[in-house]
Amino acid sequence: MEGWIKLHRNIQDHWIYKEKRTFSKYEAWLDMIMMANHKENKFLLGNELIKVSRGQFITSELKLMEKWGWSKTKLRNFLKMLEKDGMILKESDNKKTTITIVNYSDWQDQETTERPQEDHKKTTERPQEDTNKNEKNEKNEKNINNRCKLKFGNESMEYKLANYLKNWMIKNNSKAKVPNTDRQMDNWSQHIDYMLRIDKRDPEEIKEIIRFCQTNSFWMTNVLSTKKLREKYDSLYLQMKKSNVVPLKGGSEYAGGKGNNQETDQYDEVKTLKLGKA
Known part of the structure; x- marks a missing residue:
């Protein structure tokens, strides 16, 4: 309600x-x-x-x-x-x-x-x-x-990472329940902020975790928000390492399967931004 x-x-x-x-x-x-x-x-x-x-x-x-x-x-x-x-x-x-x-x-x-x-x-x-x-x-x-x-502009690292997860979810399921207002997107960005500021997560690592969970048949149906991403982060990290995920520049490769760099790397420019809020 x-x-x-x-x-x-x-x-x-x-x-x-x-x-x-x-x-x-x-x-x-x-x-x-x-x-x-x-x-x-x-x-x-x-x-x-x-x-x-x-x-x-x-x-x-x-x-x-x-x-x-x-x-x-x-x-x-x-x-x-x-x-x-x-x-x-x-x-x-x-x-x-x-x-x-x-x-x-x-x-x-x-x-x-x-x-x-x-x-x-x-x-x-x-x-x-x-x-x-x-x-x-x-x-x-x-x-x-x-x-x-709004706390996070669309050029902030928090927003870009949240949007990266959103794009992956839509790619996996065109009817996925994702943020459709600025306020909802800001709330998603807030949980990314917690990961960066409180949990001291590395932004590039967050990106790889998002890639992993959204290309894993189990996790793509269980991680459907940035809040859930934060809750399951440690489990995702350990399983990603166990699965021998090899991140590639301009694309990704998971256990031998190559990713599409044009569809999955919409957030790569985040690497040039400084940590902090917009």
């Missing part, structure tokens, strides 16, 4: 939300999104003026442990899991812990946060117009796609 619902932060003041309980991982993640600043802010911490960007919040492990009813081990494991999946960035010092929600605008659109009361009034005054919420949500999502600034 796709689309948006509008959830105001005031829900945190409701008696249902305040119920003393041990938070689930989902509740903890939702709580983090609601704690994040929807616009840039500053506050004093002792004698230090702290700047907090949109999508960030300042906290401490102790506060989160008390709020969620978790042990220190459970909390640290959860935060490490979110970091590994590219959902958050965490920075800690002896005074505070700063958490950044990655792609915050994907979860909370700027315009939605700045006009909650106006939107609520419109919703209550026009109940009949909301009978088909799925259709309305789909339109809202398209509008949000147009408003949100």
Whole structure:
């Protein structure tokens, strides 16, 4: 199910939300999104003026442990899991812990946060117009796609690698479910960014992994997104090495079978680009 619902932060003041309980991982993640600043802010911490960007919040492990009813081990494991999946960035010092929600605008659109009361009034005054919420949500999502600034231009390495996988999938299956909007393509590029920036993968190696998985009868039906590519990367790498894949300049060769350099090397110019975002 796709689309948006509008959830105001005031829900945190409701008696249902305040119920003393041990938070689930989902509740903890939702709580983090609601704690994040929807616009840039500053506050004093002792004698230090702290700047907090949109999508960030300042906290401490102790506060989160008390709020969620978790042990220190459970909390640290959860935060490490979110970091590994590219959902958050965490920075800690002896005074505070700063958490950044990655792609915050994907979860909370700027315009939605700045006009909650106006939107609520419109919703209550026009109940009949909301009978088909799925259709309305789909339109809202398209509008949000147009408003949100894309992180990765089509000349960035992240975009080119994501597009390389997309082209291979279409080549293998003309009806493959691939990104068809700029926002969807940006999301695919984001997982490539995680591979480059967090996992420290080599871009040329990522390219060869994509080639391998999309020419392997098993993996071509199982790796159908950049997110899945990242999840299965180590397994793909080991199997690629075991299969004696020999990459060739201007083309590729897999276990004795030659590839078509005109169809498969649409991304080769990436080698001339520097790492980083567009």
